[in-house]
Structures are given as structure tokens and as C-alpha cells.
Amino acid sequence: MLLGGLTPAVVAAQPAIPVQLEAPALPAQLEAPAAPAQPAAPAAPAQPLATPDEESIITAADEIVIIESQAPVGPGTATSRAIDSDTITATSKHTADDLLRLVPGLHISRHGGEGKAPQIFLRGFDAVHGSDIEVRVAGIPINEMSNVHGHGYVDVGFVIPEVVRALHARKGSFELDQGSFATAGSLGFELGVSGRDRGTRVQYEIGTTNRHRVLGIVAPEGQREATFAAVEAVSDQGFGENRSARRVSGLGQLRFDLGSGLDAGPDASRFVELTGGVYAARFGEPGTVPVAAVEHGDIDFYDTVVDGGSGSSYRALAGLRLHDERGSGRLEARAHLGWRALELDENFTGFLIHPEVGDRRAQSHESLSGGARASYEHDLTPALALLAGAGVLAERVEQSEEQLDTTGMAWLEGPALSARQLMGDVHVGARVRPHARVRAEAGARFDAALIDARDLHSDAVASDFMTVVSPRLTASFALAPAWTLFGAYGRGLRSPEARAVLAAATPAMDPDQPGMPGMPGMDDDQRRSARIISTDAAELGARGRLGERVSLGLGAFGTWLGSEVLFDHLSGASLARQPSRRLGLELDLTYQPLAWLSVRGDVSAVDARFTDTDDPVPGAPRLLAALAAQATHRAGFHGGAQLRYLAPRPLAHGATGSAAQVLDLNGGLRLGRYALTLQIDNALATRWREGEYHYASWFDTSQPRSQLPRLHYTAGHPFGVRASFTAWF
């Protein structure tokens, strides 16, 4: 059930009535503790802006409803969403990546196997593998600075979907705690196991792609939803060619209440949470397919033109969270450590660049990261709270690339570097409620980045220090008991990557050296190209209810990005990208005819253009729509249907992508200690192109080599069926 932030979990035996919230339901934040259900104005007593425990108990005539959530404390925005565990359960999914599709207006496409991070599109941004979307899991930052395959690379493959209690989505960069990479928005995975799913269970899943998945979860009853341990092992041959995947993931979390220990008590205002995870995966890399090859009948739609592509991904992480609320103050402190390793063996262009041996390339990346942050809120008065916070993130990276021949032997060394990256931030602000109908949160954050990089081939070193100040503002006005208006402004930021720092510091080659081709050097502007990128965004919106059963949200947004210089890790060049702007509208509607049944739809439209030329930003979806029905009945039945539509989108060079519509179905029944679930992927059996690109390749060497770009695609999942059996102990 999606109520924009608060997720009632009905535990009483009597028929449950959804808690009547003071409309609108407030959006969730990544790390904030829950806000209580707001009593209907104007009879409610003066409420401090601070919020108490995670759990609140409200009694009505003859039912008890426990609200468990990580609800917000600020006004939020009209388009922020908290996707709860019921929705996640009723959604067809292979990995946690698929949960991203539940965010309205977010599209993912894979050009690798299950295990490689997807390409993400949101609000007109081609975020590549995460460069414009900040992602945290249990508050731990997941974006990988200077990843060899893509700056900000986000891989949530280690997240076991069954232990995702909520997915919080914040579009834009309007709130003080949103940091680097949040130029399009922030996503937060909140981990836990909800009440009715607690206990010890084992699940086995089998699928038509020769998929075998074993899952074990220990989530002791009577303890906090945040406490659990889960293990997952998957072997999947995948559809088509070279999409096999194998992975093992272990994820656990322990919440210890400082007041009452491990027991779940109502007073949960002081607690410590420990999170840990390990992950290992190997996967095939099918690459992309030239459309012409399929149209000419050379290969099948689900085939691959690449031999031997593969990848592996490893992770270990640990996190610590302290939450302490006393009186008028609230402290939230976190620390984390993480290790990552990624290897990719891919070939997207065939023999275009190296006709003799092929363009196969291996990339290797390893990093060690750690960080800490703390935020404190203090209520000066019921209408004014001061906010302050600081954080630091350190990452040590080592990476390399090499060209491989058709047998997989390295024949040419590519770039290799080591780097140390340090990001620090401080934010200050205030949260005000000058009137019962008005809320606002405003402040600014100061971010600093220090990057030291060394070229492992030439031993060239470079170091750069840069800072940026980002103002943030959110405000809401309760227009009527059932409607609230929202407004927001914010400056987002993205740190540069280590390669850009190193490239900017490298002097021009000496044109007078005998035998050396004369090459112009970078000018001063290009040398200063490594800097923190800023975006300016604004949003206006409204959220409310039409009667008892319909909730509606509407948002209009704009994002402006000045000229930026990106280090394109694939061409080895610094790229000066033109200024761009993104203007869009989002609409969502939820209809709940019955307590256990809801239907929701959302439409997102974005016009993303380079302002100098008015050319569209290639790849960014212009129109996304989704229609979903979800049933979660206390008798033990759950089901869902999700229909997604992706309109044709502009690609590079004036080409146009195709439209796609995909229907996934999901249904399950739990009787006592056993449950059976059936998932049908792509029930309409459409052949759809999940990823579409326009670039040059040369795979068929029997044809003349051509540099002309042409349509390529990655296939979306075909019709498939998965069944799972679960037993609780």
C-alpha cells in the first residue's frame, strides 16, 4: 500500500480501517525517524516539529493499528515516495534492481547480465550507472566514486528484495542530507522484515530460465522489524545467450534498543543498529545487438553478437547507526566501512577500432571506503527547530583497463590509476512551522572534495581540492484538510572523478619532439575542468485525497545544468557538455476500493534539451507510464499486476527509440506456515528493447567496415514463469 510515506501494517484480527491521516501523507526521508500520524487539524494539540519513535500505537473503537515506518520530519515534496513492503511483495522481481522500476518516472535498462548495475534514467537524466542518482542502503552510501566503468556506479545486486522494508525515493535535490550524485534524485533502501513475515523461513524458487534460488531469512518474532539475517543463493541460465548469473548474498541487521535491549518495546527512541553484508556474483555479458542484424535475420532477437563477455562483482560492507532522541533533541549518527571489487569483460563495438584483434576490453576496479556522518536536530520552540549535520567519506581506489584479443588474452594496456578521494560536508538549516498549515525547511550545505590520483603507467600524480555551496528549501502549505501544496528549490552536486583530475593536470605533449605528431595542448579552462558539478532544480506540486479512497499527486519540475566537463572513461577524453535543462510533469493516482486492494497509476513526462542547440538529451525517456493493481489480503492472498509503458525516446544523432509495454503478474497464497508464489514476467510476451542506443559497431567482418552509427539494443526479459515455495519454521 502506498500512502506517500506512512505504511499502516494491520495486525489486529478485526477488519482494519486505514488510519485517517491529515492529508497529505508526508514523504519519507532516507534516515529520519518516523513521524507520527498527524491528528486532524485543528483539534490536534500543538505538535513539536520533532518526531518520536518509529512505532506509534493508535487505538480506535475495536481495532489496533500499529504504524511502523521511517516517515519524514520535513515538508518533503509532492513527488517523494515511500514504496512499502506490501508493494514490493506484490511486484515481480529478479533482483533489487527491479525495485527501482517502482519509482514513478524511473527507467532502468541493462546492457549487461543480471549482476551488472543497470543504466538508470530519471527526470530527463541519463544517469548512466548512477552518476546522477544517490543511492543508500541502510543509510550506507552505495555510489562508487571514480568507478572504472562509470562514476557513481550503483550496484544493489547484493540487496535481497525480501528484506527491503521500504524504498524511499526523493526526486530532485532539495533536502539538506542529499549529497553527491543526487542531481536527479536520491533513493534509500530501508532494510527489515515486516510483522507478518517475521519468523524463520526458507524459500526455493524455480524458473523457466533454469533459475534456481534458495533464500533463508531469520527474523525473530517479537523483535524489531529492522532485525533480521538473510542469505540468498541464485543460479540462473538467463534468457537468450550469455545471460547466466550466479550469486551469493548475505545481509543482516540487528537493532538494539539502548533502553530495552533487543525486545520490541514501545519506547524506541534510542537505539543502535548494526548492518552487515557480503556478496559475490558472476554473470554473463551479452552486450548490445545491432538492430540491422536481427532485421536481416542474421541472429535472433535474444541472441548476442559478442563471444565471451562476462563479469564478476564482490562486496563486503558494515554499517553502524545510532539514533538518540531525548527531550527536544534528536541525534542520528552513522559510520560504515566497505570493500568492493568489480571486473568486466565487454565488447560493444566488435572490430570497429581494432580490426585485427577486436575491441574486447577488460576493466578491473577495487575500492576500500569508509565514512561517518551525524545530524542533530534541536527544537527551540514548537515552531522552530535547528538542523545541523556533517559527514565525511573516504575512498581508496585502484583500477585498470586492458584490451583483449578474441581469445581473451591481453594485448594492450589501457589506463590504470590509483586514487584517494575524500568528500566532506557540513549542513545547517532550520525547520519552521509558523502556522498550522505551513511547514518549511531551509538551509545550505557546504561540500568539499579532495582527490589525489596517480597514473600507474607514467607515475604522473595530480591533486585537486574543490568546494561548493548548495542551498536547499522545501515548503508545504495545507490548502485544505485533504490537500497540500508543495514547493522546493535546491542545488544538486556531483563530485568529479579521479581520472578527470589526472587528465586536467597533465601537460600538453611536446609538439617539437621529433617523430611526435603535433598535438594541441589543453587550454587553461580545460585544465581546470575537474570541478564539482552543480545543478539547480525547482519543483511545485500538490498532493491530496479525493474522498476516502483516492489519493492524487501532481508535480511540475525543472532542472538546469550549466556546462559541465565530464571525463568520458570510454574515449579517454574530457568532454565539455553543453548546458541543459529538463522540464517535466508527474502525475500519480491511487484508488483503494477495499482495504486490501489498490490500483495506482502514474505518468511522467520530461522534455530534456541542450539549451544552446535545443537538441534533445539523447536516451532520456520522454514519457513513462505505469498502471498497477495490488492485493494484500489478511487471509493470506497477495497478488499484483504491473503494466509499464515506455514511449519512443530520442536517441543520439536524431534516431528514435521504440515504444515498449510490459505486463508482469505476481500472485501468492499463504496458508499457515507455507506459501506458494507465482511470478509471470512479460505476460504479454512482447519483444521489447529495454536499452536502446545509436552508435557505430562492426561485428560482421564479412561486410565493409563502417563508422556510421546505427540502432543497437539490449533485449528486455521475455515471457517467463517463476514459482517459489516458502516454509516458515
Next chain:
Amino acid sequence: MKMRMLMLALLAGCGTGAEVAEVAMPVEVSSNGTGPAITDLDYTVTVSGLRAALADVAFAVPGDGIDTTQAPLRGPGNAPDLGHPGHSSGGDVTGELPGEHLIDWMADGASLGTATLLAGDYAGVNFRFRRAHAGDGLEAGDPLLEHSVYIEGTASKGGVDIAFDAVLDIDESYELVGALFAHSVTAGDPAHLRFEIRTSEPYEGKTLFDGIDFAALDANDENGADGDGRVEIRPGTEAHNKLRRTLQSHDYYVVIAQ
């Protein structure tokens, strides 16, 4: 037109994507730029022959790329990597005149074949120099054979004429990027393209032969008799390197649509 098509596709809610229109455009040599050039050392250089062996002529849309040859982080093999799915870097090649070409820039109107360009707005042309070979139809003993560029002409100063010829070798892995080609190609575009080298570039007034002191070369001729009024510029000399460097500057080339 493109927006209308996109809206129709959106409304239709279906479709398999659409490629960009491909346009065939004849390419020929232009000798308009080979007139006399006055160098920084006050020589008036008149070219009587200028031939080059080229390959992989490609036409590019306006670029985001600053300079794809500036890649200090490439490995020792200096291999570029230009392929990637979907992330348009700008400066992309969307037109080509494939194959190898032997260009005689004094033969105005000589055909170089037919290029294929995707409809769009163009800003530049790229190409590689290569070594001429027997397959180019050169006779044995042709000075261009196994070299990249051959130039012959006369440098005049103070009433003294010095004949010269230059044989130049240019690294075949080097790609000249960003010569001027400014044209909006539309479906059915009737224009033909003329490929021109300029002995004087129009931006700063520099010439191909700046920095070459023909009289000094004649007085200390490494390849012939001193003071005979004839200079031979060959690989391995400073004059060769200077001339090669300027030939590798995109300022001296232009493709014009007519």
C-alpha cells in the same frame, strides 16, 4: 519534421524505433586553396604539386570532445576507445567516405567517391594520413610511394627562386580531427562536397611553410649541392618535422558543400 515524427510515434504508442535518414553525397577535390602563400619569413611559396595519401575520411557533428587525441591516461599502446552504447559524447562521426584515397590537390574536380552522411548538422571532418602503396596506381619511382605527402613548388624571396620538393611521413595511427565542415545535411540533399587544402589558413594567417628558411636550407643542403637553388626536404630533418606538424593541423583543411 523530427518533432512531428516523434509525436506521431508517441501517440501511436508503438513502433520499432527509427533510424536517421542516410544521404549520399559526391566528394571531389578542390584546388582553390593551393594559391601562393607568403610565409612568416617572407617567402612567397607557390605550390605546383601537392598529393597526399589519406584514409577513413569521416564527417562529424558538433562536438563535446575537446580533443580525443589528448588522452594522457591511455596505456603505452595509446589506443583510443571510441565505442560505447548510448552515451553520446558529441563530436560523433555520422558520415563517412570510406576506404583509401590518393588526393592530388592540384586536380580540381577530381572525384573521390561518394560519401554517406546521416541527416543532421555537421561541424567537422576527420581523416588519417597513410603511406601510399602500389595499389594506389603509382608508378615505380613515384616520390609519394611509401610516403604520406608529396609537395613540390617554388619559394621566392628577394628575387631569388628556390625550387623545393618535400616527402613527408606521417604516423598512420594519427587521426586529424576537426577540420572545418559546416553544413546541415537533409534527406535528399543535392549538394556535393569539395575537399580543399589551404596553403594559408584563414584564422591567423599562418601558412603551411612558416618557419622554413629555404635559403638556409639551400646553403646547407643535406641532400644536394649547397646553393644550387634546389632544396629537398626529407624525413628525419627539422624542416620535415615543421612541415609535418603544420600539415597535421586541421586549420589547413576544409570541406565545402556546394
